[in-house]
Amino acid sequence: METFKSDISFIRVSKGNTAYSFLPNGSIYEFAREPFVITQIPAGLTEEAVGNIYLRVSQADGSRIVYPLCGADAAIKASESMLQFERNVEGIACRVTFCPLEAEGTEGEDASVWIWNISLSGNGEHCDLVYVQDIGVADRGALGANVLYQSQYLGHHIGETEEGYVIASRQNMDQGGRHPMLQQGSLGCKTIAYATDAFQLYGTESKKHRYPQALLRDCLPSRVYQYELACIALQTESIVLDGERSLAFYGYFLPDCDEPDRQAERSARVKRAWEALDREAWEGKPVQPLRLNEEMGKAYASEGLEQAELDRLFPTRSLEEYGDGKLLSFYTERHRHVVLQEKEVKMERPHGHILLAGMSDHKVDKELLTATNYMYGVFASQLVVGNVDSNPLLDATRDTLNLHTQHGIRIYVRMEGKYRLLTMPAAYEMGLNFSRWYYALPNDLLVITASMAFDNAFQLRVESESGKAYDCLFLCSLALAGQGLRMQYDPDKKGLRLRPGEDKPSNLYYPELEYRMALLETQGCFRDDGLLYADGRPRNAGLLLAAAEGSRMTLFISGTLGEKAAVEERIFSPEEEEEKYLEFYASFLADIRFQNGEKGSGLERMNEILPWYLHDAMIHFAAPHGLEQSGGAAWGTRDVCQGPMELFLSTGHLSLARETLLEIFAHQNKPSGEWPQYFMYDRYPYAAGDCHGDVVFWPLKSMGDYLEASGDTQILDICMPYRDGEGERILRHIERAVDSIRERMLPGTWLVNYAGGDWDDTLQPARPEWKEKLCSAWTDALAIQVISKLGEQLNKTHGEYAENLLSLAEEMRKDFYKYLVKDGVIAGFILMEDAEHIQYLLHPLDQKTGIQFRLLPQTRSIIAGIADHDLAGANEELIDRELTFPDGVRLMNRPAVYSGGKSVYFQRAEQAANVGREIGILYVHAHIRYLEAMARLGRGEKLWKGILQVNPILLSETVPNAALRQSNAYFSSSDADVADRYEFSSRFEELRKAEIAAKGGWRIYSSGPGIYLGRIIRDLLGIRISAEHVELNPVLPGELDGLEITVTFWNQTKNIRYRVKNRGYGAAELLAEGKPLSVSKLKDLYREGGIRISREQWLELPRELTLQTY
Secondary structure, eight states, X not given: OEEEOOOXXXXXXXXXXXXXXXXTTSOEEEEEETTEEEESSOOOXXXXXXXXXXXXXXXXXXXXEEEEOSSTTSEEEEOSSOEEEEEEETTEEEEEEEEEEOOSOOTTOOOEEEEEEEEEEEEEEEEEEEEEEEEEEEEHHHHHHOHHHHHHTEEEEEEEETTEEEEEEEEOSOBTTBOOEEEEXXXXXXXXXXXXXXXXXXXXXXXXXXXXXXXXXXXXXXXXXXOSSEEEEEEEOOEEEEEEEEEEEEEEEESSOSOTTOHHHHHHHHHHHHHTOOGGGOOOEEEOOOOBOTTBOOOBOOOOOOHHHHHHHOOSOEEEEEETTEEEEEEOGGGOEEEEHHHHTTOSSOOEEEXXXXXXXXXXXXXXXXXXXXXTTEEEEEEEEXXXXXXXXXOOOOOSSSOOOOSSEEEEEEETTXXXXXXXXXXXXXXXXXXXXXXXXXXXXXXXXXXXXXXXXXXXXXXXXXXXXXXXXXXXXXXTOTTOEEEEEOTTSSEEEEEOOXXXXXXXXXXXOEEEEEEESSEEEEEOGGGGBTTOOOOOTTEEEEEEEESEEEEEEEEEOSSSOOOOOOOOOHHHHHHHHHHHHHHHTTTOEETTOOTTSHHHHHHHHHHHHHHHHHHHHHSOOOSSOOOOXXXXXXXXXXXXXXXXXXXXXXXXXXXXXXXXXTTOOTTTOOOOSEEOSSSOOOBOSOOOTTTTHHHHHHHHHHHHHHOOGGGGGOEEOOSSSOOEEHHHHHHHHHHHHHTTBOTTSSOBOOXXXXXXXXXXXXXXXXXXXXXXXXXXXXXXXHHHHHHHXXXXXXXXXXXXXXXXXXXXXXXXXXXXXXXXXXXXXXEEEETTEEEEESSTTOXXXXXXXXXXXXXXXXHTTOSOHHHHHHHHHHIIIIIEETTEEOSXXXXXXXXXTOOSSBSHHHHOOSOOGGGGTOBHXXXXXXXXXXXXXXXXXXXXXXXXXXXXXXGGGTOTTBOOOOTTSOBSBEEEOOSSHHHHHHTHHHHHTTOSOEEEOSBSOSSHHHHHHHHIIIIISOEEEOSSEEEEOOBXXXXXXXXXXXXXXXXXXXXXEEEOOSSOBSOSEEEETTEEOOOEEEEOSSSEEEEXXXXXXXHHSOSEEXXXXX
């Protein structure tokens, strides 16, 4: 194979240890001071950088014309110490000079400083300037992993000086022991308005045309918005040009900063240095800027579909969603979901889909093909076989506003002599294995379909409905490249094979990793990126073009790790492959379906969401990543033990559960007996170096649950390796884990210490000594549940050790009540300096955090059966009174205190500037665990309402303040629609009244979908399958009286009709042909229980059954 390397010819300016890199077209590529990257996402050669300075010239009619002053439209000069842009617009001579400078007297601050000096010469023109810079301000590795996440922790501090607003953006999350900060402001001219996020500047409609909409308004919003694309914009006062005017914008970067609010002092230092500059010394050599091929035109966004066209394409519609009287989205046959442009332009989170090849239902498959796409014209990104972090062919999309158009696969279509980038379609259709874009073109409809075959093949098809031939360019941005991409073209260049660059780690662990790409059904060929540029010279080895022509064009891609045979290139039908997915998904969920769901009812919504949440659960298990979180690849130990394991056991997939469990135990650490927080489950050896205090319990819980469901005690004698030691029997693995738990007890007690944290990752202790002195009541309840279950299951084969475990659990139960329950309320934590000095945290006696109640111990104590009837009732009443909101139950009765990102008690809870994920304190995973607790208590009404609160389809019918969100994807949190943490705190009680909108959080990558499906099967419907019997123990609301479902186990399909009596829980009777059956009754701790039917009896029962609750 031939190796291809990039030759981009960056323009580089440097000073000291800071490097400023620009593309040959003059766009900012990256500012960096290792290990920190100051800017955000590097621009591509075919796009304009987000960072620029805009001149807005006022017109006689009151309008403005906007001109970017930096970039290829200007004459460029450069040297090692400066970069200069000159252009004339509207009679104004503009010169912008970028240069680093020394800021004198920084009093020990090791700052990197630069300015953008601006000279404007005119004759009476009225204008102003808007400075824009997207910012990363984070460690290179962290920023590369997820821009959105790092932005959530960039706290923006607004200062005011003589020259207006100055913004200091501090990275609150620890970056290797440091907190970098970037201050930006103006010199020589007053700034009168600002913005802090790209969503304020560009707006959600920019997904169509990538233009900053705020530049068309009089004034920037001057409001801190702490969201996910940090971008500082500063607007100057109006300037009347009378000759020459000089001013500047500056950046002041510190690699570590604890005092961001010294803006005026730092600004004054920079101003003194700016005024002392010798501007006559700015000399550079002319640079010929890189220009695009003149055939490259503007982006193309489709018009919407007329009603007649919509009816023709989608004659059968259900669950229609409307906004302002307009149709936004709907479902069609085969669980397909269709979104119209009218909805997408309103959304902060773009609609997207992750395609996944067919997963095995009996083993852990590590060689699946997956690809992500987005509605706004990303037809495939992060296309990868196996490990989504280390093996991708295509790079990932890193922003959510379509600002960066050189990621994944984009398509240019030649119209009227220009190649135009396709952005927003009229409609976007998602099936389980495909996405389809509909573009209304003049006198035509262009239909683009990205689809996955069940057997590990991907194809992207462009098709003209009228049969018209088009010239298309498939622009493929390759993550595989590294320092050099290895490729081999077919003789006709219609196909090629690709292998990673030689510096890629995949070569060490997967030397056979290879991708195949081919053009089918078309005239065309693969070629380099030279076609994009005016001079025709190729530059970026990571850009691959496929030039194609025809009325129907197909790009085929497959990949192999060498363990499976590579899929031969072929044309496949997305619809025929869809049938395979539909059959597999239905079978995996035991063919469960609500039979009598009326149109638009909660049951119809459930029927449609079940396969989609199963799809999300499979992605979380087999290709861990999401629509916002492109990084992943690893199994989080606690994650895989919850969503996947609970789903597999709920659906009777015991072989898959067994294989998963063995893989988990093979990654245990031998010396400590614990597990890493996460680990790669393939050949890559990467894993977290530490773990939270609850992690050790989850593999043990999974083992206990598996033994209960399967009766497979032989697994205990299997010899499995450790991550870091020779193998031992699984039983010995268990013993090592339990030994580690015993060693963690608080002195003089049977309480497990907090260690590195618990389930809520934001509440990691800020003080290292607290790891040994805190106890989480939630972790302790989980520990008791796990050790009790293990003891019960091991009692069948290892009686002496089982008794030991049961005795330990009983001692822990006693101390749970002794120390953790105070005045009838379970504390979130206790801080034990010694047995005589106990402080209660997240409890009514808490004098530190301002938080009185925590959800997790209330629910886990019920799930674990630790809480007696009185305590369980008190827990439920507390949750109803303090933690229940219109969109679900919250983690705490108050958010943690935010004071500029400084940690006092907890880490991320006090550091995050954004209100999202756990910070918004409605994390859906925890809400689902609340449903599990309510099912134990027999609360059918709460269970059903809570289930509907997690279903995004027509969510506003259940949650009155629900904001628009994607209706076929799991959302991991419900976030208050507020600007920052301060507004969240001050308006928190308005959430309880539904006076603030609730937005959907990050999507798909969570154990939540698997747990949710388990709750529907095991709790709502009450169906619990094991190797030798079925239990029926439903919890249903009165409104579901008469519910009918189908379910298939052991190849036997049954139709079950539920008769919901007064209490709505348990199984009072099971009837066949109107006659009660003789069945085993089960006890339940808090209420009447269900029944048990042996496998043999189930197989003999007639198809039609009626179950009557108490």
